[in-house]
Amino acid sequence: MRSELFRRYQKNPVIDISDLPYSANAVFNAGATFFKGDILLLMRVEEKTGISHFLCARSKDGMKNWIIEKKPTLLPEPLIYPEEEFGIEDPRITYLEEIGKWAVVYTAYSRFGPLVSLALTQDFEHFEKKGPILPPENKDAALFPMRFDGKWALIHRPSPRDRRAKANMWISFGLDLKYWGDHQVLMEPREGSWWDSDRIGLSTPPLKTERGWLLLYHGVKRTVSGAIYRLGIVLLDLNNPRNVIFRSDEWVFGPEKSYELIGDVDKVVFPCGWVMVGDEIKLYYGSADKCIGLATANLKEILEWIESNQRGKKG
Numbered sequence: 647m648r649s650e651l652f653r654r655y656q657k658n659p660v661i662d663i664s665d666l667p668y669s670a671n672a673v674f675n676a677g678a679t680f681f682k683g684d685i686l687l688l689m690r691v692e693e694k695t696g697i698s699h700f701l702c703a704r705s706k707d708g709m710k711n712w713i714i715e716k717k718p719t720l721l722p723e724p725l726i727y728p729e730e731e732f733g734i735e736d737p738r739i740t741y742l743e744e745i746g747k748w749a750v751v752y753t754a755y756s757r758f759g760p761l762v763s764l765a766l767t768q769d770f771e772h773f774e775k776k777g778p779i780l781p782p783e784n785k786d787a788a789l790f791p792m793r794f795d796g797k798w799a800l801i802h803r804p805s806p807r808d809r810r811a812k813a814n815m816w817i818s819f820g821l822d823l824k825y826w827g828d829h830q831v832l833m834e835p836r837e838g839s840w841w842d843s844d845r846i847g848l849s850t851p852p853l854k855t856e857r858g859w860l861l862l863y864h865g866v867k868r869t870v871s872g873a874i875y876r877l878g879i880v881l882l883d884l885n886n887p888r889n890v891i892f893r894s895d896e897w898v899f900g901p902e903k904s905y906e907l908i909g910d911v912d913k914v915v916f917p918c919g920w921v922m923v924g925d926e927i928k929l930y931y932g933s934a935d936k937c938i939g940l941a942t943a944n945l946k947e948i949l950e951w952i953e954s955n956q957r958g959k960k961g
């Protein structure tokens with residue numbers, strides 16, 4: 647049997663509510679990036695009201711000695727941004743070299759439904775909120791770090807209210823970071839008993855590799871005892887990310903440990919961020935909507951695994 651591609655950190659959960667400087671219900675679904683020599687997590691904290699905000703944590707090795715901000719880093723501001731009435735959730739971070747800023751794409755939630763909002767920052771202290779960039783219902787969005795033929799690219803997941811219509815992943819393009827067009831379906835859920843048959847959505851922002859843009863997506867299967875959230879691997883064409891060149895048949899990571907199986911929402915692994923340290927990927931994932939898990943993977947192993955799976959299919 648092959649060893650797992652993603653291996654859990656032995657001391658998981660890497661961060662949970664007992665690490666926070668104030669009382670909260672849950673800390674999960676964190677965006678991740680490098681910042682001033684540290685690994686920085688922008689964590690979703692769900693308050694005991696049910697409303698979420700973001701809180702920064704930093705660590706040299708991304709495993710221990712986390713320095714966690716004393717106060718919330720980014721709060722919903724419903725008076726200025728009514729779409730944030732019920733909170734802000736699930737940040738995905740991309741560093742945009744062209745403008746020298748980090749883009750945080752997140753879900754803003756209100757009575758009008760979840761939508762995709764954008765904020766820019768240079769220091770993770772001050773944020774320029776740009777407001778909604780896509781209308782409801784839409785979530786699971788992240789930017790690519792560069793332009794393609796002069797245009798920025800964004801992956802996102804609109805979900806039709808009519809549950810008979812599938813929630814697909816889309817890709818859109820734009821000349822600035824605010825207005826999006828050239829919308830096109832990128833990936834659809836599979837059918838029947840497949841692990842990703844109910845809905846799919848982007849998990850981690852696209853990571854540039856020699857073979858293509860690597861990303862993880864979550865696939866949901868609905869069962870009589872509820873939904874199961876698992877992860878699959880995708881590779882997109884380096885020059886034209888509309889082309890999916892690989893999608894794993896099998897999930898590569900799913901809820902197995904008690905902290906992934908039991909929480910506020912059972913059987914959920916939900917990453918929003920990863921970083922590359924040399925050849926090692928550090929993946930940060932929300933566990934059962936309650937705490938944060940860490941898993942590591944070797945990029946070469948992943949690319950070799952993709953290669954052998956592609957070959958297997960062709961042969």
Ligand code: BMA
Pocket residue numbers: 675735736875911914916932935
């Ligand atoms: C998704 C998002 C995530 C959450 C997941 C599992 O739709 O709302 O924030 O972690 O469901 O509950």
